Amino acid sequence: MEEIIRVYQLSKRYAGSDRYALKDLSLSIKQGEIFGLLGPNGAGKTTLISTLCGMIKPTSGELWFKNLNYRQHRRKIQQQIGVVPQEYALYPTLTAAENLYYFGSLYGLPAATLKQDVAHGLERVGLADFAQKPIKTFSGGMQRRVNLLAGILHRPNVLFLDEPTVGVDVHSKEVIMALLQELHEQGTTIIYSSHHLNEAQHFCTKIAIIDEGSIIVEGKPQQLIESVSGATTLENVFIHLTGSQLRDYA
Numbered sequence: 001m002e003e004i005i006r007v008y009q010l011s012k013r014y015a016g017s018d019r020y021a022l023k024d025l026s027l028s029i030k031q032g033e034i035f036g037l038l039g040p041n042g043a044g045k046t047t048l049i050s051t052l053c054g055m056i057k058p059t060s061g062e063l064w065f066k067n068l069n070y071r072q073h074r075r076k077i078q079q080q081i082g083v084v085p086q087e088y089a090l091y092p093t094l095t096a097a098e099n100l101y102y103f104g105s106l107y108g109l110p111a112a113t114l115k116q117d118v119a120h121g122l123e124r125v126g127l128a129d130f131a132q133k134p135i136k137t138f139s140g141g142m143q144r145r146v147n148l149l150a151g152i153l154h155r156p157n158v159l160f161l162d163e164p165t166v167g168v169d170v171h172s173k174e175v176i177m178a179l180l181q182e183l184h185e186q187g188t189t190i191i192y193s194s195h196h197l198n199e200a201q202h203f204c205t206k207i208a209i210i211d212e213g214s215i216i217v218e219g220k221p222q223q224l225i226e227s228v229s230g231a232t233t234l235e236n237v238f239i240h241l242t243g244s245q246l247r248d249y250a
């Protein structure tokens with residue numbers, strides 16, 4: 001399958017920090033994959049996703065999106081991708097529909113189809129009855145579902161999500177994962193970070209485990225499980241490779 005993203009020796013050190021958030025990280029992602037980025041707290045998942053979305057610039061290294069280099073074509077790349085950030089990108093005082101109209105207009109979507117797409121999207125995630133309610137009255141799970149819709153309104157072929165199911169109950173999680181599965185079946189390449197190892201084991205076609213800014217292992221979930229003696233789940237693999245030490249950095 002065609003390579004969509006190539007990362008070569010990517011490093012990132014934030015201004016004022018003496019630690020590397022990403023260190024000489026190389027990676028290739030192919031079209032149609034559901035690529036899961038897993039790792040302990042502070043491993044560098046958000047930094048990697050933000051760099052791949054063109055939101056932060058690397059300290060060194062090179063990145064390409066379908067042969068377009070990020071240094072020269074950041075804007076062009078950003079027009080072709082969808083981003084669902086970990087922090088809510090929504091305006092609390094606007095209604096769910098107003099928020100989505102706003103995102104739709106940012107993407108330059110025609111008003112005539114946008115209204116229908118927003119109504120359909122809200123219906124798809126079980127929020128049709130809440131379209132005219134302000135986001136600030138929504139639960140965390142409801143906000144996550146609207147946050148997801150905001151990132152896919154323009155039907156991107158490549159979608160980045162940073163912990164799309166963090167802090168949501170099992171019902172919201174099921175709706176979100178079902179929608180992502182549907183997008184995948186329609187051909188969308190999905191790159192997402194998560195702490196839900198069980199979810200990633202069943203959902204992802206490929207996984208990279210990151211620790212301290214570097215990829216320590218990469219492969220299909222079943223391959224990774226078979227590579228560790230006695231492991232029956234991805235959680236076993238994760239603990240085996242990353243240890244059980246807490247990762248507290250300030």
Ligand SMILES: Nc1ncnc2c1ncn2[C@@H]1O[C@H](COP(=O)(O)OP(=O)(O)OP(=O)(O)O)[C@@H](O)[C@H]1O
Pocket residue numbers: 014015017019020021039040041042043044045046047048249250
């Ligand atoms: N804006 C920033 N300025 C300075 N350091 C940062 C900044 N953002 C992240 N870091 C540091 O970079 C490292 C990687 O952080 P990052 O948020 O990418 O990890 P993560 O794997 O997404 O963690 P988590 O699972 O907790 O969300 C951490 O040591 C973090 O403290």
